[in-house]
Amino acid sequence: MLHVVIMAGGSGTRFWPQSRRALPKQFLCFGSERTLLQETVDRCRDFVPAERTWIVTGAVHADETARQVPEIPSTNVLIEPCGRNTAPCIGLAAMRLLATDPDAVMLVMPADHVIRPVSEFQRTVEQATAIIAQDPAALVLFGVVPTYPATGFGYIQRGEALTNSSGFRVAAFREKPDVATATQYLASQEFFWNCGLFVWRADTILEQLKRHTPEITTRLKRLQAVIGTEQWPATLATEFPQMPSVSIDYAVLEKANSVAVVPATFDWDDVGSWQALARLLPADADGNTISGRFCGVNSIGCIVRSSDKHLIATYGVSDLIIVQTPDATLVADKRDENSLRQLIAELERSGLSDFL
Amino acid sequence: MLHVVIMAGGSGTRFWPQSRRALPKQFLCFGSERTLLQETVDRCRDFVPAERTWIVTGAVHADETARQVPEIPSTNVLIEPCGRNTAPCIGLAAMRLLATDPDAVMLVMPADHVIRPVSEFQRTVEQATAIIAQDPAALVLFGVVPTYPATGFGYIQRGEALTNSSGFRVAAFREKPDVATATQYLASQEFFWNCGLFVWRADTILEQLKRHTPEITTRLKRLQAVIGTEQWPATLATEFPQMPSVSIDYAVLEKANSVAVVPATFDWDDVGSWQALARLLPADADGNTISGRFCGVNSIGCIVRSSDKHLIATYGVSDLIIVQTPDATLVADKRDENSLRQLIAELERSGLSDFL
Numbered sequence: 142m143l144h145v146v147i148m149a150g151g152s153g154t155r156f157w158p159q160s161r162r163a164l165p166k167q168f169l170c171f172g173s174e175r176t177l178l179q180e181t182v183d184r185c186r187d188f189v190p191a192e193r194t195w196i197v198t199g200a201v202h203a204d205e206t207a208r209q210v211p212e213i214p215s216t217n218v219l220i221e222p223c224g225r226n227t228a229p230c231i232g233l234a235a236m237r238l239l240a241t242d243p244d245a246v247m248l249v250m251p252a253d254h255v256i257r258p259v260s261e262f263q264r265t266v267e268q269a270t271a272i273i274a275q276d277p278a279a280l281v282l283f284g285v286v287p288t289y290p291a292t293g294f295g296y297i298q299r300g301e302a303l304t305n306s307s308g309f310r311v312a313a314f315r316e317k318p319d320v321a322t323a324t325q326y327l328a329s330q331e332f333f334w335n336c337g338l339f340v341w342r343a344d345t346i347l348e349q350l351k352r353h354t355p356e357i358t359t360r361l362k363r364l365q366a367v368i369g370t371e372q373w374p375a376t377l378a379t380e381f382p383q384m385p386s387v388s389i390d391y392a393v394l395e396k397a398n399s400v401a402v403v404p405a406t407f408d409w410d411d412v413g414s415w416q417a418l419a420r421l422l423p424a425d426a427d428g429n430t431i432s433g434r435f436c437g438v439n440s441i442g443c444i445v446r447s448s449d450k451h452l453i454a455t456y457g458v459s460d461l462i463i464v465q466t467p468d469a470t471l472v473a474d475k476r477d478e479n480s481l482r483q484l485i486a487e488l489e490r491s492g493l494s495d496f497l
Numbered sequence: 498m499l500h501v502v503i504m505a506g507g508s509g510t511r512f513w514p515q516s517r518r519a520l521p522k523q524f525l526c527f528g529s530e531r532t533l534l535q536e537t538v539d540r541c542r543d544f545v546p547a548e549r550t551w552i553v554t555g556a557v558h559a560d561e562t563a564r565q566v567p568e569i570p571s572t573n574v575l576i577e578p579c580g581r582n583t584a585p586c587i588g589l590a591a592m593r594l595l596a597t598d599p600d601a602v603m604l605v606m607p608a609d610h611v612i613r614p615v616s617e618f619q620r621t622v623e624q625a626t627a628i629i630a631q632d633p634a635a636l637v638l639f640g641v642v643p644t645y646p647a648t649g650f651g652y653i654q655r656g657e658a659l660t661n662s663s664g665f666r667v668a669a670f671r672e673k674p675d676v677a678t679a680t681q682y683l684a685s686q687e688f689f690w691n692c693g694l695f696v697w698r699a700d701t702i703l704e705q706l707k708r709h710t711p712e713i714t715t716r717l718k719r720l721q722a723v724i725g726t727e728q729w730p731a732t733l734a735t736e737f738p739q740m741p742s743v744s745i746d747y748a749v750l751e752k753a754n755s756v757a758v759v760p761a762t763f764d765w766d767d768v769g770s771w772q773a774l775a776r777l778l779p780a781d782a783d784g785n786t787i788s789g790r791f792c793g794v795n796s797i798g799c800i801v802r803s804s805d806k807h808l809i810a811t812y813g814v815s816d817l818i819i820v821q822t823p824d825a826t827l828v829a830d831k832r833d834e835n836s837l838r839q840l841i842a843e844l845e846r847s848g849l850s851d852f853l
Binding site: 158434436438439447450451452453454455456457458461463465468469470471472473474476477480481483484487488491493496 | 513514790792794795803806807808809810811812813814817819821824825826827828829830832833836837839840843844847849852
């Protein structure tokens with residue numbers, strides 16, 4: 142049976158001041174009245190029921206997760222005592238799923254991406270599950286067709302086409318490239334962006350983890366032994382933090398043989414920074430992307446976001462990010478993709494980490 | 498006896514969003530814990546007691562005025578039913594003063610200028626009163642020595658020097674000039690900025706008003722007849738709004754003969770726009786003028802102002818005005834001196850006048 146595993150462990154401040162350590166991006170709305178987490182759950186509702194939808198999240202985010210998606214049974218929310226990257230997260234989910242469904246197929250998705258439309262997403266998922274039906278050992282990735290020479294994503298190089306499928310064998314994984322390399326990738330039409338969505342059988346990924354990262358599997362087995370018992374919380378608190386913090390890409394995918402990629406026919410955005418809003422939301426006549434109350438004179442190309450009924454008013458400005466929240470406001474150069482990290486560090490250094 | 502008349506009728510939005518129609522500039526603090534109105538009262542405290550300090554303000558601002566300067570007797574606060582510019586305001590005050598002191602000398606000051614230091618201010622006032630002691634018919638202005646070719650002020654051209662005084666006869670008044678003319682004025686060393694501070698006898702200015710603007714005097718006489726009676730409020734409400742809305746400069750000063758100017762030895766700023774803060778407050782190492790909590794990365798030359806404990810954070814920006822208030826935030830180009838007016842108009846047009 143198909144299960145959905147939503148990885149909601151994000152804790153970043155890339156949408157500061159709106160995202161905070163206690164309220165990361167998956168809990169926020171971007172051009173929708175539903176949060177990214179809610180949209181991620183909604184996306185699968187038509188083909189996977191709530192009982193087969195699983196969420197892995199951090200201890201500090203468990204309450205907000207339960208509040209936002211009350212339809213997911215509380216037993217389906219797995220709590221990571223701490224973040225250990227995607228390999229332990231996926232291993233934990235796979236082990237837990239197998240306890241209820243020995244034939245579980247897992248659709249693994251981050252909780253904080255925008256994917257549209259749902260119909261195309263569902264179509265791509267069906268193509269992935271069809272590959273797994275043919276080859277239970279397959280590890281299937283979704284590949285997004287590049288539209289520009291992005292340097293912020295990993296790339297998947299396709300190999301030979303699979304029979305009876307729109308998918309391909311994966312020839313190679315490539316780290317985030319420089320612009321020149323990304324431009325070559327784009328021109329070659331052989332590369333996809335690795336968007337971090339996967340489909341595989343739970344037993345397959347556990348078998349692969351055992352082969353390539355046995356130090357994770359050893360600890361997962363200790364957890365498996367106490368599922369549904371009173372010892373679960375203590376064992377989890379002991380074992381999970383000792384797992385190596387490693388991505389599933391590095392732990393398994395780059396080393397495994399039977400990795401396939403299915404071209405995504407949906408639109409995908411990882412909502413990686415404030416700049417994403419200009420892609421995701423419509424702009425006004427002056428190219429401003431607005432959420433909330435705004436009045437601008439001679440103001441162009443800005444991304445403006447305010448809380449509640451707060452008014453943001455501007456004149457004579459261009460290409461700014463302006464984000465107002467009740468206790469902090471960001472005003473920044475939209476074209477500067479990298480300085481937010483520096484600002485966050487400066488806030489910590491200045492004793493302002495209460496705002497993070 | 499010397500009286501102080503503080504004109505606190507300002508109702509502008511030049512410091513929007515901090516100044517509002519209900520809370521104009523004189524009620525705000527700029528680099529001090531005292532508001533401009535409080536500082537204006539404080540400035541004269543050493544040489545004029547509260548009983549001889551008078552405030553003329555608008556009906557909507559009477560409560561805030563009383564709250565901010567409780568030391569001024571409530572009978573000394575004169576309420577304009579509506580704004581009619583400075584000639585009716587000064588005429589009303591002169592008429593009221595004469596009823597308590599037939600020899601009243603009036604020091605007239607706007608409530609919303611910054612003047613420092615108090616000692617030099619007092620010295621200039623003494624020079625003005627000395628001229629009036631010699632010539633009771635004198636109308637004395639304070640002239641600020643220009644430091645740059647300002648186009649936003651009226652100019653006073655000095656004539657012959659007065660004997661036994663640092664003052665001069667006024668040769669001519671000049672409207673706000675263009676830059677070329679202002680540059681000539683500056684070079685000639687014959688011109689002062691007209692800063693809107695005056696000293697004269699109450700009976701003298703009433704006599705001059707009678708000669709040059711009798712339609713004001715006629716109505717003032719009807720008010721004079723009801724001072725201290727129950728009819729005062731109704732008579733004021735009837736007569737005051739019918740006075741012509743005209744400045745004392747236009748109504749009297751430009752037409753009178755015995756006008757003198759005393760060079761101001763104090764520093765003066767009319768705090769005419771947000772840009773004034775960069776003059777009045779110290780800047781940080783990056784040239785940012787900050788009031789409130791701020792954290793900036795690669796941010797230079799900005800004027801930043803936040804309310805309460807709100808944090809404003811920036812990166813990659815320069816020469817911005819950023820003003821946060823609980824319900825509205827302004828982000829604007831510091832170098833654009835004129836667009837705030839356009840923004841205010843746009844707010845009204847957009848149905849956002851509740852924010853004004």
